[in-house]
Amino acid sequence: MKNNNSTIAAHNNTPTLAISDNRGLAIRALAYNRIHTSDAPEELITRNRYNAVGQLIASRDARLDSDNFRYQYPLGGAALRTDGVDNGTSMQLTNIEGRPVMSLDAKGTRSWVTYEPELGRPLAHQQQPEGGQKTVTDRFFYGENSAEHKAANINGQCIRHYDTAGLQQVDSLSISGVALQQQRQLLTDTLGPVNWFGEEQSWASRLRRESFVTRCTTDILGQLITQTDAKGHTQRMAYNRA
Known part of the structure; x- marks a missing residue:
């Protein structure tokens, strides 16, 4: 006490x-x-x-x-520059629609985002460390207006994302947007720099042939019913009325 x-x-x-x-x-x-x-x-x-x-x-x-922190703003409202005693100086530029197009972090690394001219969907991320070489770290590809993609509910959705680990691919979506089947391919060289520059057809040799596939089923509300991972292990979910 x-x-x-x-x-x-x-x-x-x-x-x-x-x-x-x-x-x-x-x-x-x-x-x-x-x-x-x-x-x-x-x-x-x-x-x-x-x-x-x-x-x-x-x-x-x-x-x-x-001051610990100081902030500068453009006309759009989002912070343009941040100066911090602990985390240094960072800057971010946006386009007229408010989407980030260029940023600079406290380590001097510059990043760029490229968008589609009409729909504004991201197409690529580029990065350049201070004193280093500019590389394309991410590329995005979207479902086309085709019968095959419409049947899989991936028309207009991001279906292939090349990132710093390899390729993440979505094969089908539920009506509510849950990925029913997706697969991951890893890089053959996991230690070297990643650069998705050029055309997609030339990137196949950078990926391992093995694909790790995950499959799901959902109920009418989009809640998971089953999920089967790349090793074939299946989880089943059940829900109460709440």
């Missing part, structure tokens, strides 16, 4: 307070802490600053006398 009382006493008069301006924006957060019950509570203040439209532009916690 004595230990419980001492624990309670250590938390006495140590509230957490939030202070807002007349726009309802949190401009201060006050926390109080003590290590020993005999210590006076230490006040820890976090300060936030906002621009005229209410976007957070700077934050300073109790550790430092300068």
Whole structure:
């Protein structure tokens, strides 16, 4: 009982307070802490600053006398640049539709995303580390307007995704969008750099012949009924009325 009382006493008069301006924006957060019950509570203040439209532009916690984070915004609203004491500087540029097209992280790695001109679906991801070579890390291919793809519910869906592990392929989808059959092919060279540059026909030699297939069945609500993994192990799910 004595230990419980001492624990309670250590938390006495140590509230957490939030202070807002007349726009309802949190401009201060006050926390109080003590290590020993005999210590006076230490006040820890976090300060936030906002621009005229209410976007957070700077934050300073109790550790430092300068800002921990600073933010810059374009006209679109999403953060354009973030400067952090702990995580460095990062930037992200978006197109007129708000989709990210270029980014720079604290390590100096640049990334680009290429989209279809009309539908705006991603086609490729490119990456270039600081002082390194630009490579295509991801490529995306979509189901065509064909009878075969319509029958498998993959018309317009991403059906082949070449990534840093190999190829992820979706063969059929349920009406609710659950992958009924998908397969994974791994890279032959798992240690070298990945670069999906060029045409798809030239990439077959980079993939192992073995495909790991996963199959599923669903009920009318799209909930899984069975799932069979690449080793042939089948899981069966049952649901109650709730």
